[in-house]
Amino acid sequence: MSSSGQHHAEAIGLTGYATQADGIGGLVKTRVEDFRVEELSTKLSMDQRGRFTVARITLRNWETNRFIARLAKAVGIPKERIFFAGTKDKRAITRQLFVIDAPANKVSGVELTDVDIEVLGRTHQKIGFGNHRGNRFTITVRGCAHADGRPMTDDEAMKEIERIHAELEATLGPERFPNWIGPQRFGSGRPVTAEVGRHVIAGRFDEAVMTYLSMPGAGEAPDVAAFRARIREEGISEEVIEDCPDWMDFERRMASHLLEKPDDHVGAFRRLPNNLQLMTVHALQSVVFNRALHARLEAGLPLATPVEGDLVGRVDERGQLEAKGCVTVQERTADRIARNCNLGRLTVTGPLPGSEVGTCDGHPGSIEAGVMDAMGLEGAMWSVSEIPRLSTKGTRRAL
Helix, strand or coil: CCHHHHHHHHHHCCCCCCCCCCCCEEEECCCHHHEEEEEEECCCCECCCCCEEEEEEEEECCCHHHHHHHHHHHHCCCHHHEEECCCCCCCCEEEEEEEECCCHHHHHCCCCCCEEEEEEEEECCCCCHHHEEEEEEEECEEEEECCCCCECCHHHHHHHHHHHHHHHHHHHCCCCCCCCCCHHHCCCCCCHHHHHHHHHHCCCHHHHHHHHHHCCCCCCCHHHHHHHHHHHHHCCCHHHHHCCCCCCHHHHHHHHHHHHCCCCHHHHHCCCCHHHHHHHHHHHHHHHHHHHHHHHHHCCCCCCCCCCCCEEEEECCCCCEEEEEEEECCCCCHHHHHHHHHCCCEEEEEEECCCCCCCCCHHHHHHHHHHHHHCCCCCCCCCCCCCHHHCCCCEEEEC
16 A cells, blocks of 8 residues: 555554455556445335425536535525435445435436436435435456565456455354445545544634645645645635635635635635535544444454443344444343344444443443544544534444
8 A cells, every 4th residue: 555545544544454365456446437336225205296306316426515516506406405315435436316406307407417317206305314324336446466566367356355255254254344434434535524523523613624725635636736735835815715726616615705704714614515514523433433443353352243341232124223222231141142243133333422422341442442542532522512513422333
């Protein structure tokens, strides 16, 4: 892994492995079509008299929030009147449902480059993060190679994958995989989202805004890197804003707000889309989860089988964790809970921290506390008085 790639991985907590294999090397996303995502969400109730238009939309190399802004302009509504379950990777071909507060003929008539819109009907329901059930990925890896750099044939790569899968089954159990939270949650190439979130939960909106505007990212285009460097070195001025690349709408809006109201950093932060504001907090929680998962692996604790002190939760008929009902594993209940985990009825969980979420006891609890201490979050309240909807009670996530 390159030094920039290693830095990115460390920043988002993706530093460990569940197997000892060398892997297959190679590169992902060398072409847009190499990464395909199909969102899985709860079923909507269709009604031809419904207020909203439901569309299945396929995007090629579109950032979700920028697409929504363009779609809203095309159908003549505020972007807040377009609802969706999850933000997707930009450098990818993605397919997901959108619920749009506009007539079906307007939606179907929209023509944007690399956008395919299929109107499915009408509904009275909105859709949001709570409707998200997962993603189905189809990923092409190119340039697979052995650890010494020798190219791998397709057969060699598939055999190595099968070997890794067998090792995972031996250590974690059948059909098990560490539930890492991937790079798309944190900002591809520039892991800025969690860093901004760290400042948000501490009420440091001046640092949150400046981090979003000026934090450098590996592999950014020269004009983007130059704009961020000028922000760091010169601050915000009309001349600097004029140098902002045209497609960087969010940065331009934030900087322009500060130029007009230099002390209103909360207002500048609000220039980001609501879902992106919330994602900064979610990303910080996600780093905690990834690092706790890695620390657990490093400590030699199993992911699928609970140990005393773990918090376990029920898995519903859709395979989703019921996080609110988690219970602590005790010595007298350990065997029974382990059997139910093996049957897929219960699952071991890790932390997505907040103001009210429970924490593990015993050795698992020490691991989670150590991660929070190392990240400087041991005293975090996770309450954002300036923008209350960004406050979080926290939850648990299956390991």
